[in-house]
Amino acid sequence: MNKAPPPPEQILRTIIHAMGDQVPPIDAEQIHQDQTIEAEPEPLLPTKHPHWFTRLVTTALLIWLMVIWSQAIVWGWALSPLVGGLLLACGLALLGGFLLLGWQARRAKHKLDAIADIQAQFNQAKVPHAPQTGVLNLSRRIAALMQKKPQQAQLLQMLSTVDESWTYSELAHELEHSYGAQDRAAAKLIQREAIRTGIFIAASPYPLLDFLLVAWRNVALVERVALIYQIKLSTPARWHLYQMILRNIAFTTVTETVLDSVSQSWLSNVLLQVGVRAGQGVGVALYSVRIGHQAMRLCRVVPESKPLVDRNIGKMVIEAVRSKTNPA
Amino acid sequence: MVNSPFTLKTPVTRIGITGLSQAGKSTLITALINHLENIRRGSLAKQATLKGLTHGHWMRDATPNFDYDAGLHALTNSPPTWPRSTTDWSIARIELTIDRPWYSTKPRRRIIELLDYPGEWLLDLCLLEWDYPAFCAAVWSWCSQTPRAEIAADLIQQLAAIDPNAPVDRAYLLELQQRWAEFLADSRLPPHQLSRNLPGRFLLNGTNFSPERHPFIPLFALNLSGGTATPKFPANSWGAVCTQNYLSYRDHEAKPFFSRHFQSLDAQVILIDLLGAMTAGQSALKDMRAALECTLQPFTYGTDHWLGRLFRRKIRRVAVCATKMDHLLPDDQKRLQSLAESYLYETVQHLAAKSIELNVMAIAAVQAARVQEEPDGTHSLIGRDKRTGQGVQFTPPALPQTMPHNLNLKIDDLPQLAPPAGLDRTRPFPGRRIDQLLAFLLAD
Known part of the structure; x- marks a missing residue:
């Protein structure tokens, strides 16, 4: 019986383009420069500065x-x-x-x-020539983070299909898709809450009430965004967001004080006074959108590829506050 | 890592760099020490799991000490070269300083031990479970097939012709042993690049071993006769002398080598030069895989409970690393990893079943090539050829996603590159995924 010949060997050929002096020299410094990541990922939380005095x-x-x-x-x-x-x-x-x-x-x-670490890994993988390995490990890490949340079943189902052939961009795309419903719900909530806060501020006649309203509505907004993503916010994350809320409160208080002092002398026209108050409401509402946006970014394992909160939300908030506060 | 509550000694993590000859163990150890010395710089500083590490210090007090100075000298020389092959075992010891915890007044310390040894000796781990007839049978199964049957046809014929029961001719035995050692040396060189070259100390003796003192060779007549039971040889016959000397080699060289160095590891790096084997072709690929499977058998893997950890060590983390990933274009670097997974599928599955932390990755200890983008948008690599020392610009072949089951894959003309100029001890050497490898190994 004749023995079957072995199958031909699959040859993978290397193409040599040039040798010798035609090739530019290579040194470690150039390789270091190639490896330098062009843009550092934006930190989600401010870096910790433990101070001896605080301790x-x-x-x-x-x-x-x-x-x-x-x-x-x-x-x-x-x-x-x-x-x-x-x-x-x-x-x-x-x-x-x-x-x-x-x-x-x-x-x-x-x-x-x-979550911040995972987001940084996604951002690093966007760099040209960045290695695309470790997707499976990353997906396992994400799955471990989400394990105890029955609401994340769809996400877990998707993660179970990931294998080593996936790239980071594919995984990010799928995660974006899985987050779709939550993103929409959060964006809608932010829009609604921002408009409400803006209208409250525009309509409220008392500075102290403004101060309490902004604090109450913004804190509630942050909590409800976190609830949508099934995430419990940590103290540093909360503190970071509360700092933004405090800035919003400061803005309200300052504008209110300026408005009070100016209105007695300059703004005798009622329409002008209402217009200025509406402007104050719009300012607060836009800042509330920013707080909600930051809360969304903190709660998602994948960095935003397109703006999570539609830029039109800002315009819609302005329109809504204007229309509600328009005396005509 | 052993953290006994009864001792205040600095915890020591022992990492075994397991790899066959020419896999790049010494270069990897040199690069690992360099990265740990520069722990606050480069990509290592960005690894979340290593955030607490503040300082790394190479200790010169290990006995026998790994020659880091020689490695540095070779890599930073002009022109730079790869560190020379290891000729004896040594230990690289690095002391790491970890951020002071809130309850303590001084920083914590941790010692990392990296074991270096000649890759030739690793093959001897195959011998641990074999008696002399089993050794002869294994070697015969390799030598009766190509390419070994072609490399040393005369020698194999002469070995097969020896009657094990005949009185031994010591001069002829020594001559055959010498020729066997030469055959092993030929087998491991290009174009064959075979890995199963036993016994390992015939290739590289080490300080205390002399092959002439206890000579032995495989006797193929044992296999040709088809007997399975352990034969009884007359005193002073070929069979008796070779059996006695083989057992002496196994019990006094191979076993102590394993028990002294490999029995108490915490983590293991299995280093494979997959691209190197692919340049030699199917036989080299088959041989390397079989050699790795054989040498990994004696190791003890698994996660022990805390009480067990006080008394014995087991390997709890294994990184399977395909080296020289920098010899490929970025898209193929990912494929090299999946190719390694596919190539070592059974080994990886075997390890995965041991409830350990396992990672398969492609690495480059020191990056020797740089991607060059052409005006037409195509990419190529530039580097310096190891043999000629001249610059070379090349496009490496596109790798398949998985390894063909029969391993009939061959890479043609892939240049072997020399390290780049301008390496400096005070900066981490440019490498690929060394930070990830260290983060994985030191995650405790």
Whole structure:
């Protein structure tokens, strides 16, 4: 019986274009320059700057609280063992509560850090010639982040189909698609809340009320955006967003104060006064859109490829605030 | 990493760089030390898992110490060359300083040990489970087929003609052993580039081994007779002498080498020069895969519970790395990884079943090529040829997504590149995915 000949070897040919002096020399510095990422991904959260003074004050405060607590227990014990025991139990319960909150905040922080890290990885993969490996690991990491959320079943289903042949852009595209419903819901909420806040501010006659309204509506907006994405915001993330809210409040207060002082002397025309108030409402509403937008970016594992909040929302907010505050 | 609560010693993480000869172990270790020395610079500083690491310091007190100075000298010389092949085992020890935790007044420390050794000796791990007839049978199965049957047809014929029960001729035995060592040396060189070259110390003796003291050769008549039971040879016969010397080699060279260096690893890097084997073709690819599968058998993998970790070590992280990814264009670099996965599918599956953390990646310890974009939008690579020292501009072939099942794949004319000029110890060497490899290995 004749033995079948072995199949021909598949030859992969290298093409040599030039050799010798025609080829430009290569050195490590050029390779370093090639590897430098052109644009650093924009940080989602401000970088931490732990300061020795903050630590010192925190430690001093904690020691002072411990001393006060111990003194209270001793005093209570001298009065009656029951009072002393009660103070001890209350203190322990408070401490336990704070530790629990701290632990939850730490967990939430880790989750948001992981999201920021994943987003940075997506951004790095956009650089020309960036390696496209590790997609499978990244998808597993995303799946692990989402595991305990039954609402993310569709996302998990999509992630289970990812294999090593996927590129980062394909994964990002699919994730964008999976986030579609949540993005739409969040954008709609931001639009609605921004318009409402703007109208409240434009219609409100009292500066103190403006201040409370902005704080209340913006905090609620941030919480509800996070709820849409099934994410618990960490303390640093919250603090970052609250800083933006504080700026919004500052804007409201300053404009209100200026408006009050100016209106008594210059703005005798009622129509002009209403117009200026509408402008103040529009300013606050646009800033609220920005806060909501930032909250959305914090909650998604994939960076935005196109603006998450349609730029037209700004125009719509302006139109809505104008129309609602127009006395005609 | 062993973190016993009963000891205050600095925790040590032992990482075994496992690779056959010419896989690039010494270059990788040199690059790893260089990156750890420059831990706050370059891409390593951006790795989230290594954020706490503040400083890396190569320690000169390891015995025998890895010759980092020689590696640096070779790479930073003018013209630069790759570090020379390892001739004996050594340890590279790096002390890492980790950010001070909030409850402590001083920073923590951690020691990383990287083991270097001649790749030729790794093959000896195949011998651990074999007695002499099993060794002869294995070698016969390789030598009875091409290309070995063609490389040393005369020698194989002479070995097959020896009657194991006949009285031994010591001078002839020494001559045959010498010729066997030469055959092994020929087999591993281009164009064959075969990997299963046993025994490893015949190729590279090391300081305390002399092949003439306990000579042995494989006797193929044992296999030709078709017997399966362990034969009894008359005293002073070819069979008796070779069996005795083989067992001495296995028990006094191969076993201590494994138990001394590989039994207490925490992590392992399996380094494969897949592109190198592909330039030699199907036989080299088959041989390298079989050699890797054989050498990985004795290692102990798995995640132990905390109590077990106090008393014994197991490999908990394995990185399978295909080297020289910089010899390919960016699109093919990803394919090299999937090709490595496909090539080592059974090994990877075997490891994946051990409940360890496993990562298959393509790397380049020191990047030797640079992408050049032509005016017409096509890309090519430029580098410096290792043999001629001249510049070379080339377009490497496009790789297939997966390895053909029969491994009949061959890359033609892929240049071997020399390291780039201008490398400096005070900056991380330009490499590919060394940061990711370190982040994976040191993630604890």
